[in-house]
Amino acid sequence: MSRFVGARVVVVGGAGGIGGRIAERFTEEGASTVVLDLAPRTEAVVGVPAPRILPCDLVDAATVETAFDRALAELGGVDVLVNSAGILARGSLLELTADRWDLVMNVNARGTLLAMQHAARAMIAQGEGGSIVNIASMAAKAGGNDEGAYAASKGAVVALTRAAALEWGEHQIRVNALLPGYVLTDMGADTRTPEDVAAWSKKSPLGRLGTPDDVAGFALFLASRDGSYLTGQAFNVTGGMIMH
Ligand SMILES: NC(=O)c1ccc[n+]([C@@H]2O[C@H](COP(=O)([O-])OP(=O)(O)OC[C@H]3O[C@@H](n4cnc5c(N)ncnc54)[C@H](O)[C@@H]3O)[C@@H](O)[C@H]2O)c1
Structure with missing residues (x-):
């Protein structure tokens, strides 16, 4: 398929397991x-040329701005x-330090x-709409035992997704969130x-964990013309581990 010929795509976290497959499939x-990405490992991303894999630390607003300036110059827009x-943080809420909370919230939320701000400003200036897909997590709904932060x-990503969908809909910018279940990547490895x-696999009626491809396929669908009337939604991609 070639649904994205001519499309300009930015994948933040694209050197990771899920993001890498998403970047690869858009390119395909x-x-x-x-x-x-914080760790712009060229070997982790198939199909994207090395000059288009750029460093960016989401904790540092200045590097995010610089990275987006470079990305927009490279692509001519987005x-x-x-x-x-994203980063995972395990540990009980009783033991959670303020610094750990700040780090997790600063990277993930x-x-x-x-x-989103950098991309939406560019999309609004271009005047042709756009699509934003945020990878949240099943934990936003399921609570996250031993991973409260x-x-x-x-949960903040899901709320932000809905707020942005409301604010930017008039510009034909669609904003949606995906909530993966347990996907086999470096995260948590x-x-x-x-x-x-084995225990997590049993939680899915399909009897298996997710793959980066399971998430990537739906991310591309949402960004494609077939997702044209979807915005402000939070979709479970959990193999049925949760159904609400
Ligand atoms: N793997 C799972 O089971 C699972 C489940 C639900 C949700 N998710 C979410 O999916 C997304 C992708 O996770 P993954 O499984 O591919 O994990 P991953 O660890 O393979 O990838 C995460 C990427 O984020 C990057 N990153 C971390 N901190 C950063 C920072 N400060 N600035 C910029 N980049 C930074 C890392 O370098 C890495 O490339 C994450 O948001 C994660 O929370 C994953």
């Missing part, structure tokens, strides 16, 4: 793609933004806001055991 379908950067940050994989 004809898009010009720029990846922004039609699609995917926010896939404030970082999503900063990227992460769950709260993803340091503590993952075979028992965890």
Whole structure:
């Protein structure tokens, strides 16, 4: 398929497991793609040329601005933004420090806001609408046992998604969130055991964990013309682990 010929796509967190596959699939379908990431590992992104994989620390607003300036200059504008950067933080709420909370919120929630602002300003100036896809998490709805700060940050992403959809709809900018379940990537790999994989797999009626491709396929659908009447939504991509 070639749904994105001529489209200009920015994937924040595009050197990660899910973001990397999203960037790869947009490129396969004809898009010009720029990846922004804290760790701009060129080997992690298939199909995107190295000069289009740029450093960006979402915690540092100045580097986000510089990275977007470079991305917009490289692409000549932006039609699609995917926010896939994120960090997981495990630990009980009773032990959670203010610094840890700030870091998780700054990367996952404030970082999503900063990227959306840069992209939306450009989309509004272009006057041709656009699509923003934010990767939240099932934790936004399910609570997140032992990952309360992460769950709260993803809840903020869902609320931001809805607020942005309301504000920017008049500019034909659609904003949606995806809520993945448990996807096999580097995230959480340091503590993952075979028992965890088996237990989580059983939570899905499909009996398996998610893959980056499961999430990427839906992200591309949302950004495509087929998603033209979808905005302000939070879609579960969990293999049925949650159904509300
Ligand atoms: N893997 C899962 O099970 C799962 C489940 C639900 C939601 N998600 C969400 O999906 C998204 C992608 O996760 P993933 O599984 O690909 O994880 P990943 O760790 O493979 O990728 C995350 C990417 O974010 C980047 N990043 C981290 N901090 C950053 C910062 N300060 N500035 C810029 N980039 C930064 C990392 O360098 C990395 O490339 C995340 O938002 C995550 O919360 C993942």
